[in-house]
Amino acid sequence: MSQVLSQRSTGGAALGFLRDYGAIFGMLAVLAIFYVMQPAFVSPNNVLNVLRQSAVLIAISLGMAVVMSMRGVDLSAAQIADAAGLIAAMLILHGQPVWMAFVLPVVFGVAIGAINGLLMAYVGVPAIIGTLGMMFIIRSGELIATNGAEPQILFSLPRGITAPFLFLGQGSLGPVSMLIILAVVLFVLVYGLMSLTSFSRRARAIGANVRAAYLAGIRIRWVFALGFVVSGALAAIGGVALASRTGLAMPRGAEPFLLDAFAAVFLGTLFSKQGGVSIPGTLIGALFIGFLGNGLTIVGLGAPYRYALNGGFILLAMMVGGLKKRT
Template identity: 45%
Template structure:
């Protein structure tokens, strides 16, 4: 059989590459038809703000997963970072201290995960799941079994900068949205325009080949966990600022949403690979879908069920695409 017979029409390949994006568009249009309020500019603006925390968490996870790693502790890290930052504010330590605490918690968790998985060779799923349980226990202890930290009822001079960050705008843009955009731009630049980004690609291609090319594989892999933890800490602080409240467990729904965003973004990508910008698209779609379900009067079971189905569908499409390229 000739190569001409085996080849597929380029138009068919292009349609297959963008089938996930087309599917997203169909879902959005269907919800808009059922509930016109869904595409109201004010609702879309609210969705954009709601997506910021998920975008920050998913971007960190995408960098790690592009090296075939994963982190099951990002939600627990965000919870603990946001809670300790809120408590520092209420105790009068000031906004800079609260920000440093949130970032410090994230980096510390990332370093521990990086050492365990990157240098000691502990499977990432085991290391991060174990640390997830430890962080959950710590959050319950420091919060006295879930006592919330309420910023919106505190003296305004203690919490004003954080509440302003969570609710105010700079011109037409919410500050949270601008912060999320900064994270995306920096992560995109770091992964596509730097030596570190090139090392990530080499590790993704194969650890052995990367070592032969002189890439510090363990350090590069560990740095993915550090970035993931750092952005989890930032995400926890953003969630606390947005809601004006810190409660252990409030970030847990973002774990499944972040994985869904990464897998959907990879499936939607023409190259079928995980990347920062396509992960952002996945995160925005997940947030749109959650908002649409609320407008349709469907609760949490539908959201979890659809997210799980989307992950399975993304994995299945990824397998089919790889088979089709062989």
């Protein structure tokens, strides 16, 4: 009898280990496969390149994580990034001061986030419907502003005009890329917001139980709306960084980041014991998505495989999260 109980406890411990860490080891195994197939995958130059390219995804994913921590969703985030990049590029092309190309797109992101927050928190529009509608509205505005998806090209202009703007995406501070510095700064700010402030405590309470948070006196509408403002601002920063890195902006150029941001947030839940959204986990998820895309490119596989793997990891994260909550 004792032997049977011992075997059961051993089996339960093994299942618990797989539930808590199996998906993480699976992620590491995928990266190890890329290394075996192409050792250059872990070369310093390639790693730094992935870190630079992941900065945009990190910005959008962190904003998405803030909203999703309160059981919301922001389907307009990638479109906000898209429009912010277009606004920045058009301002540069029309000879406006560089500071405007950095500030006005972020103001645009904050404004759209505020509208989203108003609609979702105070009017009562479901977040998935409201942000989807906002996504289409922004996309339509982009097409109108660019005469039907005409690219806004910056890299063909004289370097003296574009250098201050392109410095964010292509320059470095000493040996460290500005994009990496931007990603670190955004992570620290969002981590502080979601860990050290009264907003973080209220957001966690709303994510855990909205009714209990309301009965506790929390202004749930205000906090929920503020989450969309944060998401809009971070998405806009990501869009400006993308335009600065590539030297151009065009409608729908940032749309692929929407699925990647979702995948990053859900993968981040694998690093939480309760299976909840976490800022450090989201950062790790975004970096994994960046290395995943880079690895597929190096071994000669395209976007279809990347989308399939992203979708698979999202489902895996949801299943693991469900198991964690049940236990």
